Amino acid sequence: MRARITFTKQGALRYTGHLDLHRLWERAMRRAELPISYSQGFHPQPKISLAAALPLGFASRGEVLDVRFNEDLPTEEIARRLKDSLPPDIQITEVESVDERAPALQTQVLSAAYDVHLTEPVDGSALKRKVEELMMSESLPRERRGKFYDLRPLVEMLSMVTEADGRVWLRMTLASREGATGRPEEVLNALGIEPEYTRVERTRLIFQE
Amino acid sequence: MLTPEQIETKLDRILLKVQKPGRYVGGELNSTIKDWDQVQTRVAFVFPDIYDIGISNVGVKILYDQINQREDALAERAYAPWLDMETLMREHGIPLYSLESKRPLACFDLIGFTLPYETLYTNTLNILDLAGIPVRSADRDESHPIIIAGGHSATNPEPMHAFIDAFAIGEGEEVIHDIVNTIQKFKASPNYKREELLVALAQISGVYVPKFYETTYLEDGTVAHTLPIIPEAPKLVNKRIVAKLLPPPVKFIVPNIEVVHNRVSVEIMRGCTRGCRFCQAGMITRPVRERSVQEVVDAADQAVRSTGFEELALMSLSSSDYTYVNDLVEAISKRFEGRKLTVALPSLRIESVSVDLMDKLKQHRSGGFTLAPEAASERMRRIINKFIPDEDIINTTRDIYSRGWTTIKLYFMIGHPSETLEDVQAIVDLCRRVIDEGRKVAGWKVKLHVGASTFVPKPQTPFQWVACDTRESVLEKQALLKRQLLKDKSIKLSWTKPEDTLLEAWLSRGDRRTAEVIYTAWRNGAKFDAWEEGHKHEVWMAAFDEHGLDHAFYTHRQRRTDEVFPWEHITAAVRKNFLFQDFRQSLEGQIRVDCRLNCFACGILPTFANLRRENPGEGWKCPDVKSPAAKMDMELPVVGD
Ligand code: SF4
Numbered sequence: 042m043r044a045r046i047t048f049t050k051q052g053a054l055r056y057t058g059h060l061d062l063h064r065l066w067e068r069a070m071r072r073a074e075l076p077i078s079y080s081q082g083f084h085p086q087p088k089i090s091l092a093a094a095l096p097l098g099f100a101s102r103g104e105v106l107d108v109r110f111n112e113d114l115p116t117e118e119i120a121r122r123l124k125d126s127l128p129p130d131i132q133i134t135e136v137e138s139v140d141e142r143a144p145a146l147q148t149q150v151l152s153a154a155y156d157v158h159l160t161e162p163v164d165g166s167a168l169k170r171k172v173e174e175l176m177m178s179e180s181l182p183r184e185r186r187g188k189f190y191d192l193r194p195l196v197e198m199l200s201m202v203t204e205a206d207g208r209v210w211l212r213m214t215l216a217s218r219e220g221a222t223g224r225p226e227e228v229l230n231a232l233g234i235e236p237e238y239t240r241v242e243r244t245r246l247i248f249q250e
Numbered sequence: 251m252l253t254p255e256q257i258e259t260k261l262d263r264i265l266l267k268v269q270k271p272g273r274y275v276g277g278e279l280n281s282t283i284k285d286w287d288q289v290q291t292r293v294a295f296v297f298p299d300i301y302d303i304g305i306s307n308v309g310v311k312i313l314y315d316q317i318n319q320r321e322d323a324l325a326e327r328a329y330a331p332w333l334d335m336e337t338l339m340r341e342h343g344i345p346l347y348s349l350e351s352k353r354p355l356a357c358f359d360l361i362g363f364t365l366p367y368e369t370l371y372t373n374t375l376n377i378l379d380l381a382g383i384p385v386r387s388a389d390r391d392e393s394h395p396i397i398i399a400g401g402h403s404a405t406n407p408e409p410m411h412a413f414i415d416a417f418a419i420g421e422g423e424e425v426i427h428d429i430v431n432t433i434q435k436f437k438a439s440p441n442y443k444r445e446e447l448l449v450a451l452a453q454i455s456g457v458y459v460p461k462f463y464e465t466t467y468l469e470d471g472t473v474a475h476t477l478p479i480i481p482e483a484p485k486l487v488n489k490r491i492v493a494k495l496l497p498p499p500v501k502f503i504v505p506n507i508e509v510v511h512n513r514v515s516v517e518i519m520r521g522c523t524r525g526c527r528f529c530q531a532g533m534i535t536r537p538v539r540e541r542s543v544q545e546v547v548d549a550a551d552q553a554v555r556s557t558g559f560e561e562l563a564l565m566s567l568s569s570s571d572y573t574y575v576n577d578l579v580e581a582i583s584k585r586f587e588g589r590k591l592t593v594a595l596p597s598l599r600i601e602s603v604s605v606d607l608m609d610k611l612k613q614h615r616s617g618g619f620t621l622a623p624e625a626a627s628e629r630m631r632r633i634i635n636k637f638i639p640d641e642d643i644i645n646t647t648r649d650i651y652s653r654g655w656t657t658i659k660l661y662f663m664i665g666h667p668s669e670t671l672e673d674v675q676a677i678v679d680l681c682r683r684v685i686d687e688g689r690k691v692a693g694w695k696v697k698l699h700v701g702a703s704t705f706v707p708k709p710q711t712p713f714q715w716v717a718c719d720t721r722e723s724v725l726e727k728q729a730l731l732k733r734q735l736l737k738d739k740s741i742k743l744s745w746t747k748p749e750d751t752l753l754e755a756w757l758s759r760g761d762r763r764t765a766e767v768i769y770t771a772w773r774n775g776a777k778f779d780a781w782e783e784g785h786k787h788e789v790w791m792a793a794f795d796e797h798g799l800d801h802a803f804y805t806h807r808q809r810r811t812d813e814v815f816p817w818e819h820i821t822a823a824v825r826k827n828f829l830f831q832d833f834r835q836s837l838e839g840q841i842r843v844d845c846r847l848n849c850f851a852c853g854i855l856p857t858f859a860n861l862r863r864e865n866p867g868e869g870w871k872c873p874d875v876k877s878p879a880a881k882m883d884m885e886l887p888v889v890g891d
Contacts, residue, residue: 053277056265057506061272065506068558071590098266126558128279128506160259237263 042113045139045146046123050101052130059094065128066091066106072126075119076111092146092246093153093217096224103245107139107146149248150217152197155225157211161238165201165209171232172201172211183227192231195223217246254352257344261352264338272507273301274335276327276349279504280556282314283350284324290438291323291430294348294358294395297330298365298373299780304329306511308565309364309401311499313426323430326350326358330373333783336380346381355381356395359433362426363399363414368757369750369780371410372772374399378413385769387415387461392444396433396451404458405534406709406817408476409760409768411460416451419458419820420489420534421520423496428454452483456490458820459483465762465816471803473761473814489822493861494869495520495539500552502559513561513594514553518546518578522567523845523871526624526636527836528663530708531567533829534822536854537862538846538871543574547581554591562586563594570599571844573868579610596620600638605649618657618699619650625666626676632839634666635832640680644687651688657697660684664727665705665719665751667836674727677702678734685740699742702731704751708758709817710824712832715809718755721748749787753779755805756790761816764804767793825853846871 050062057065067087070077079085088109095101116136123133143149175181181193198214211232215223226236252260265271286292295313297304304310310327317325326348331339339346345354355361361383363374378385383394390397399410400418407417418425429451436447452459462483465476478485498516505512521538522531550562564582566572582593593611598604600621608619623643624636631637647658662677681700688696704724707713719727728745735741756764770793771786778784794801809815811830818826828850835842842850849855855862855872862875 053272053275054506056271056275058272061507064508068504071558072555074555097271098262126279128277128504130277160262237266240262 042110043107043139043141043143044110044114044116044119045105045107045135045137046119046133047103047105047135049132049134050095050104050130051132052100054128054130055098055100058097059091062095063089063091065131066108069123069126069131070108073122075108075114075122078109078111090146092248093150095243096226096241099155099225099241099243101243103134103243105146105246105248109141148219150246151249152214152247153217154198154214154244154247155212156242156244157213157225157229158240158242159208159210159234159238160240163209163234165203165207168209168232168234169201172199175199175228175231181231183231185224185227192223192227195221196228199228214247251354251357252345254347257347257352257354260342260344264335264342264344267338268334269332270302270507272505273329274331274349276352278349278506280501281327281350281503282318282325284318286324286351286353289322289324291360291434292358293317293323293325293360293362293430294328294355295325295362295364296328296355296374296377298363298370298377299330299778300332301329301505302509305503305505305509306513306515307364307366308499308515308517309366309422311502312496313362313364313422315499315501316423316426317430320427320430322434326353328355328377330377330778331380333778336376339380346377356383358395359437360430361395361397362418363397363401365399365401365403365410367780368403368409368754369785370403371757371768372777372779372784374410375413375769375772376777386412388412390415390444392442394444396429396444396447398429402531402534403758405530405820405822406758406760406815407458407460407820408465408762408816409757409764411463411762412765412769415448415459415461417458417460418490419456419487420822421491423492425454425456425490429457449480449482452480456488458487463819472810473816473818475814476816476819485819487820488857489534489820491537491823491858491861493539493858493865495541497545498541498549498553500549500556502553502557504557504559511561511563512559513563514550514557514559515563515565516546516550516553517541517565518569518572519566521871523571524568524636525832525842525845525850527634527712527832528624528666528705528708529567530711533711533824535567536822536824536852536872537858538571539869540573540871543578543581546578547585550582551585554586554589560590561592561594563596565596567597568599569595569597570601570604571846573871575607579607583610583612592617597622600642600646602646602649605646605653609653618659619655620659620661621646622661623680624661624663625673626662626680627673629839630666630669630673630676632841633668633836634663635836635842637841640683643680644683647684648687648691651696652691654692656692656695657699658684658688659699659701661701661703663705664702664731664745665724667705667707667713667716669719669727671727671730674730675734678731681735681741682738685738694740697740697742699744700731700735702728702743702745704746704748706751706755706758709815710822710829712829712836714815714829715811715813715833717808718751718805720806721752724748724751750780750785752801752805753785753787753790756801759804759816761804763797763799766797767799770796821853823853823857828852849873 078088092105120136180191183192195216229236314325398416399414400422404417462480466474468474519540521535625631685698707716774789776789859875866874
């Protein structure tokens with residue numbers, strides 16, 4: 042069967058990278074004694090695929106993976122068995138069964154939504170202006186690792202939220218397709234905010250229907 | 251002191267700037283987080299190397315479990331931050347903290363360092379400093395944790411005597427409870443005095459509190475004696491052992507990042523009766539105590555289930571000597587049939603039976619097969635008491651190649667006492683024969699990896715009297731190996747840099763004066779001495795000079811037969827007389843057989859007669875002790891008779 046698992050990645054696990062996370066899930070499934078399928082060949086690989094890499098240091102409330110098992114299992118059973126096999130900072134929020142023939146998970150991601158909390162106080166009205174300017178602009182040329190690109194079309198949504206106590210934070214949705222991935226730190230840089238003084242949390246991944 | 255929340259906030263600012271930040275955040279499966287305020291005593295165990303290495307240390311895991319099983323205490327962990335992290339921690343004023351609760355180490359009652367090898371000494375000083383704890387014992391007061399250390403390098407604790415409050419000599423499983431109980435008793439008092447607590451610690455069997463001893467020196471710089479200066483401290487500190495091995499740990503901590511060994515280790519037995527004269531571990535971990543096959547297999551199974559690791563190591567100093575090794579291999583391959591698991595059974599004897607054992611474990615042939623002949627000439631093998639005839643080596647390696655392993659790793663040591671270039675040439679000749687024979691049975695794909703480390707005469711071994719081989723001689727021998735072996739493209743050679751060997755020798759053979767050398771070297775930047783990035787030879791040489799000490803005095807001097815060693819007041823229960831006799835036999839090229847076949851009265855039984863009497867039979871591989879009178883029969887003549 043093919044199961045789709047939605048999970049959180051918080052706390053210490055923010056510092057576990059993509060490849061390590063893959064290993065972590067493989068071990069967790071083994072601890073839970075779930076019958077993972079392996080690829081053929083000299084170095085069989087577990088059939089686990091993560092939807093979209095989460096940059097190191099980001100928390101997430103909605104990571105998604107697909108896994109293939111050699112037998113059919115009730116989704117509640119999968120969730121139950123995995124519960125005690127995961128480190129405390131990963132929690133499963135949903136397990137569903139998906140069509141075996143559905144396209145690969147990674148190809149289905151369209152965009153990703155983030156909440157960005159600011160750990161240093163900022164001038165709310167100035168930030169609000171910058172957010173509006175950014176959204177109004179036609180293009181936003183930027184350079185990353187020696188490559189020029191336009192950030193603007195990758196920003197699908199960006200807004201500032203003001204709490205009752207006056208504190209502000211940002212909410213954004215960025216494109217997350219192959220070859221067209223918007224990075225929250227790039228947006229923060231464009232807004233003149235040091236990513237070092239923020240806490241970023243991915244809230245969900247948005248898939249093609 | 252910073253709160254855990256403050257530390258976490260500061261960490262979030264720096265962690266993305268270091269390599270592998272996952273080393274510094276904890277949160278691993280099977281780690282234990284207890285309520286700080288619900289316990290009386292908090293212990294931090296530190297493995298003073300990076301997380302990637304320290305996390306797999308079984309010694310730390312055993313102690314961690316021991317303490318966390320208590321209702322009244324908790325144990326957390328810390329490792330040495332790598333250079334990049336250390337710099338940022340110092341810049342941002344972050345003290346070294348525990349991975350579990352993120353509390354500064356200085357908040358704990360007790361800090362226990364595991365020191366399996368001497369190159370961790372400078373890191374130990376650095377960690378204390380990074381934790382904001384005075385590096386010298388003498389500068390600590392009631393507000394500071396008690397700093398203890400244990401592990402094989404505590405066999406000679408003197409070079410670290412100025413920095414560690416108390417050493418646990420021997421096995422830690424039981425003594426750690428005695429230490430914690432004593433700390434609880436004293437710290438509960440409203441006018442707790444550190445000094446009084448240390449006096450009480452010094453009275454625990456197996457605990458050495460260096461501040462209560464004084465060393466005097468002879469004119470030639472050797473030790474006259476080291477004697478206690480308070481009546482409560484024993485003249486001779488005997489190591490502690492457990493009569494029966496406790497159940498092995500099964501809930502290994504599973505890191506969230508890749509580390510060096512992702513594996514479960516189960517100790518199948520402790521101690522070794524082979525009596526190789528160069529081997530400190532073999533001398534200091536006696537008596538041999540075995541676990542039952544059932545216990546090992548059940549523990550391995552539980553551990554594999556609780557970790558999901560893909561590798562299992564069945565640990566001992568000499569697997570072939572485990573009484574039920576065949577049954578064990580059978581049981582393991584049956585239990586794990588069809589599960590994805592690599593099983594390592596290291597330290598096998600060089601004989602075809604070993605190849606059968608590995609065959610039964612149905613392992614991938616890709617990993618290579620490791621054997622340790624240690625020496626290649628008959629003369630040398632007699633001297634070190636590891637006698638394996640060439641024919642056995644050739645037959646075994648031929649067998650290994652013909653059964654499908656393409657790589658064999660052969661471990662040798664150079665610099666054994668009285669070794670000449672001829673003895674080293676014998677290594678070359680043997681390796682050539684191994685590969686030639688291999689090619690006959692398996693063709694040109696066969697490979698040989700030769701490891702040639704350099705011998706260091708370690709304390710509490712029969713070779714403690716001998717001098718280290720000189721740098722020039724070692725370089726000459728290494729040059730010979732390189733010249734001759736590397737001609738063959740199928741042979742790989744690895745060796746130890748002479749500077750690294752020298753450092754290991756200084757630190758393991760040093761006396762109390764060496765402590766100042768360590769301090770100065772650390773102050774001048776020495777740390778991570780086992781790492782390419784760390785070890786700074788010039789810094790060490792300069793530190794010796796600064797203190798007017800001659801490093802050759804420690805390493806390149808044959809010890810007088812009546813010399814009092816710096817570690818004379820510490821014993822692993824194998825007596826000096828026995829070691830000396832064995833040393834003399836070595837000079838005569840005499841072999842001593844495995845002491846399971848013939849007890850040589852090394853000193854273990856008289857020391858632990860009571861333990862043995864209470865635990866008779868199979869569990870130990872020493873003879874039974876019937877009556878208290880047995881102690882008398884075992885006395886040996888003293889050195890010099
Ligand atoms: S007491 Fe005898 S059998 Fe036991 S370790 Fe010593 S020599 Fe070997």
